[in-house]
Amino acid sequence: MEFIVQGLSLLFDPKVILVIIISAIYGLFVGAIPGLTATMATALLIPFTFFMDPVPALVSIVTMEAMAIFAGDIPAALVRIPGTPSSAAYTQDSFELTKQGKAEMVLGVDVVFSVIGGLIGAFILMTAAPLLAEIAFKFTTFEYFWLATMGLSVTVMVSRGSQLKGALSLFLGLFLSTIGVDITLGFPRFTFGSVELLNGINFIPAMIGLFGVSEVFRSVMHGELAYPIAKVQAGKIFKGMWPLCKRFKLNILRSGLLGTFIGILPGAGADIAAWIAYAFSKRGSKEPEKYGSGSIEAIVDAGTANNSCLAGAWIPALVFGIPGDSITAILIGVLFMKGLRPGPLIFERQPEILYAVYLSFILANLLMIPFGYLAIKSSSQMLRAPRNILMPAILIFCIVGSFAINNTVFDVGVMLVMGILGYGLEANGFPVAPVVLGIVLGPIVEKNFMMSMIKTDWDVTQFFTRPISAILCIVTLLIWFFPLFIALFQKVKPSHPKGRVSKIE
Amino acid sequence: MLRMKKNDFIAGGLFIALGLFIFTQTFTYPSLEKGHPGPDLFPNILAILFIGFGLALILKARKLLPKTEMPCSTPKKISNAFFVVGIVAAYVILVNRVGFLITSAILLFILMKKLEVTLFKSVITSVLITLFINLLFSKILRVPLPYGILGW
Numbered sequence: 001m002e003f004i005v006q007g008l009s010l011l012f013d014p015k016v017i018l019v020i021i022i023s024a025i026y027g028l029f030v031g032a033i034p035g036l037t038a039t040m041a042t043a044l045l046i047p048f049t050f051f052m053d054p055v056p057a058l059v060s061i062v063t064m065e066a067m068a069i070f071a072g073d074i075p076a077a078l079v080r081i082p083g084t085p086s087s088a089a090y091t092q093d094s095f096e097l098t099k100q101g102k103a104e105m106v107l108g109v110d111v112v113f114s115v116i117g118g119l120i121g122a123f124i125l126m127t128a129a130p131l132l133a134e135i136a137f138k139f140t141t142f143e144y145f146w147l148a149t150m151g152l153s154v155t156v157m158v159s160r161g162s163q164l165k166g167a168l169s170l171f172l173g174l175f176l177s178t179i180g181v182d183i184t185l186g187f188p189r190f191t192f193g194s195v196e197l198l199n200g201i202n203f204i205p206a207m208i209g210l211f212g213v214s215e216v217f218r219s220v221m222h223g224e225l226a227y228p229i230a231k232v233q234a235g236k237i238f239k240g241m242w243p244l245c246k247r248f249k250l251n252i253l254r255s256g257l258l259g260t261f262i263g264i265l266p267g268a269g270a271d272i273a274a275w276i277a278y279a280f281s282k283r284g285s286k287e288p289e290k291y292g293s294g295s296i297e298a299i300v301d302a303g304t305a306n307n308s309c310l311a312g313a314w315i316p317a318l319v320f321g322i323p324g325d326s327i328t329a330i331l332i333g334v335l336f337m338k339g340l341r342p343g344p345l346i347f348e349r350q351p352e353i354l355y356a357v358y359l360s361f362i363l364a365n366l367l368m369i370p371f372g373y374l375a376i377k378s379s380s381q382m383l384r385a386p387r388n389i390l391m392p393a394i395l396i397f398c399i400v401g402s403f404a405i406n407n408t409v410f411d412v413g414v415m416l417v418m419g420i421l422g423y424g425l426e427a428n429g430f431p432v433a434p435v436v437l438g439i440v441l442g443p444i445v446e447k448n449f450m451m452s453m454i455k456t457d458w459d460v461t462q463f464f465t466r467p468i469s470a471i472l473c474i475v476t477l478l479i480w481f482f483p484l485f486i487a488l489f490q491k492v493k494p495s496h497p498k499g500r501v502s503k504i505e
Numbered sequence: 506m507l508r509m510k511k512n513d514f515i516a517g518g519l520f521i522a523l524g525l526f527i528f529t530q531t532f533t534y535p536s537l538e539k540g541h542p543g544p545d546l547f548p549n550i551l552a553i554l555f556i557g558f559g560l561a562l563i564l565k566a567r568k569l570l571p572k573t574e575m576p577c578s579t580p581k582k583i584s585n586a587f588f589v590v591g592i593v594a595a596y597v598i599l600v601n602r603v604g605f606l607i608t609s610a611i612l613l614f615i616l617m618k619k620l621e622v623t624l625f626k627s628v629i630t631s632v633l634i635t636l637f638i639n640l641l642f643s644k645i646l647r648v649p650l651p652y653g654i655l656g657w
Contacts (some may be wrong), residue, residue: 051646164562168520172555175527178551182544187535189544200545213593220585220620388620393634395589399596400609400638404648409597416593423586428512446547458541 005424008356010055011363019056020063020360024367027064033073033390034081035219038068038270039326039433040211044394046204046334047401054338054353061334065310065327066118066384069270070372073110074379076493077103078230086270086306089298090276091315096294097349098230108237109244109299111372113252117304118257118365121263121311126358132319133347141455142463145448146472148441151322153479155267155437163483165430172425173438174445176201182445196410204441205402205411206418210432211326212383212398213419218426219391229384234377241339247318250298251281259305261313269439270306270327277305294495311361318342318354322441326433429469510566517562524555588619604653605643610635 011147023045030041041064049057072084077094087094090287097106139147152170159166179190180200203481245252255277262273281301282291291298314331321342323329335342346354375382384392402415423434456462531545531552542549592612601606613631618624642648 047642048646158640164558164565168516168555168558171520171551175523175548175555178548184537184543187544189534189548190530196588217589219585220589221582256552369508386622388617388622389626391620392616393630394612395593395616396609396634396638399593399612400642400648400650403650404642404646406647408598409651412593412597414592416597420590428516430516435560442547452540454537478584 003351003355004359006352007357009360010352010356011059011359013055016056016059016060018053019060019345020363020367023060023063024067024364024371026070027067028371029382030064031083032074032375032379033385034075034079034083035215036394037084037106037211037215038065038086039207039330039436040215041065041068041246042327042330043204043207043211044397046207046330047404049334050337050405054340055148055209055356057334057338058331058353058357059348061327061331062357062360063364064308064311066114066361066368067375068108069306069310070368072106072113072460073114074376075383077110078232078379079383082272086274086309087270088184089274090302092292093295093298096292097296100294103230104231104234104236105240105296106299107232107234107376108239108241109296111237111369111376112241112245113300114169114302114307114372115365115368117256117259117307118310118368119362120252120304121260121308122361122365124257124260124308125311125314125361129315129318129354130347130351132315133344134321136344138468139320141448141452141467142333142469143450143472145445145463145485146476147250147320147322148444148448150472150476150479151266151316151437151441152445153476154265155434155441155478157482158265158268158272159431159434161429161431166434169425169430169432170434170438173435173440174442175438176206176435177439183443195316196408201414201439202406202411202417204330204405205415206439207330207333207436208398208402209415209418210422210435212394213415214422214426214432216391216395216398217416217423218417219387229380231408232376232379234373237373237376244296244300248297251297251301252304254280254284255301255304256308259308260312262305263309263324264315266316266322266324266441267434268309268311269313269327269433273309274302274306278302287460307365314357318346319344321444323437326436329436332440385471513562513566517559517566520555520562521558522551524559527552527555585619589616592616600653601651602653605650606635606639607653610640 026040026045027038030036031038042061045060045064049060052060056286062063068084069086072087073094074083076087076091077098080091080095082091082351086131094106094110097103113303118492152174156163156167156170159169177200179197181188181198181284188198250452258277258280259273262268262276267373278291281298283287285291285295285297287295287297309325310327311327316322316324317328319342321332323332332342340350340353398419399412402411403409405411422435425432425435452462453460462469464473524618527548531548534545535543536545537543592615596608596612610631614627615632617627617631622630643650
């Protein structure tokens, strides 16, 4: 197809290749160092993408996130500390196998199955997104309202830990999104006379604060000392991988699909994908007793799922402008900055950019093999990076990055406040990801609701009578009452088996 | 966690307070024609949700059993955090007047010294990082960094 060729030519531009290489190294570094998350890395990358053309900007995010999610597996195996939350599910198993002298095998599995997972996700993205875009053409403000509300509901349902706290975090994000002039009358809300706040809280400094600065606080408050790192012979990591691929081919398929699907769900990212895949893996395994004490099957499943999830999250983001995870929440901000409105129109008018993105997913995952090898080889140096120099450096990058968007120190102030907020929330068990989703989805919910009401002169029935609206409404209601169903179901069937996953911890 | 239980009470209270605060603000917001809700609709719904869920949090916290697990945080480390807040606030106030290069280098230096980096390393890395960022943002990305009175 001609779009593939156009996409390839956009991708294989020397500037873009340079961006890919730098993003890859950045992603590997961030992923491999515990405490630096992929979302934070994305937030810090945005000030740079601000100055790039659309294709390298998007491609840098794709490459960085793929590498970061893989690289989080490295300290998980070598030091028993996950580099990113997405590796937490199988950290115990990875480390136990390392203690048994099988570090090379674990890392080989991490590389190979991350690549496979990523490719599965990329393939589904490439085929499903254009199909969904066709359906999206039929969406009006009513349907977008329900879709965004559904997204909010799913975010609460899958939030880690207490759903009550997840909901409150989400409401906080929604509230933050109301600051500024409103959509109907241009009336300033919660601005307290500040001119800078008329346009609302600037999204990028808020993200940098929530994810970057809060992490600096965390590190400064609970900083760990150096930890002993297992030695690894990088040359041996690919030994025995092909037989494992054959042995676990059904696992790969299941986890790849599961991971991508979870990615599509708004608010559910790579860490949740890994946990759910782990749970399914244990239930379907012939050796469930090994889980937690060194199951290679667990690592295969969860490692595949967390990488396939990444591409899945781009599907609702590109087609509807609804983020599949916190990284794509930030991505949507980038798309708007580049003048690319997510929605069926980019699929129609600029498909070559999208094809460049799909192809970059494939390229990034293939590059994971040589880059992963290099990362593993230099892992002990990377893990010894001194925190007390790294954290100040990250802080100054946060400050300058926040400044660079609008050239105002007010945004640095926003960054600081959001940093304190982010730290305070996480320290008290409130997840931060729903805040981001609230900030992004809030305007979508309100705008579409208000527009729907204004154009039909407040005819609320249309939310339930339009066919697609009605379906989305029913799904949303099902999501709200899902926990209730589970509770009733368990009362009716007292002999229900214990392994059920209904809440993610 | 004993701390968690008390904190949840406070958190619940704060959210309820936020909800009530929102109501005080939206009181003065205009409506659309024919009395339909306008800018106040969404915030009011959120206010109700904050109050409701905040109450639920408090009620749930009453049932929590106090445990003793807590992440370790010495008073020194807590002071580190306040220090970071203070130094960034000072940066925001001073950077436009004093200039990017000097303010950033000083921020880095002070922070590293507080985190117990040796004097020599602090000086060298502060200067190097500042110059690197200046190169990257100002020269390559052409961001107009504030250069202050001295032009630095």
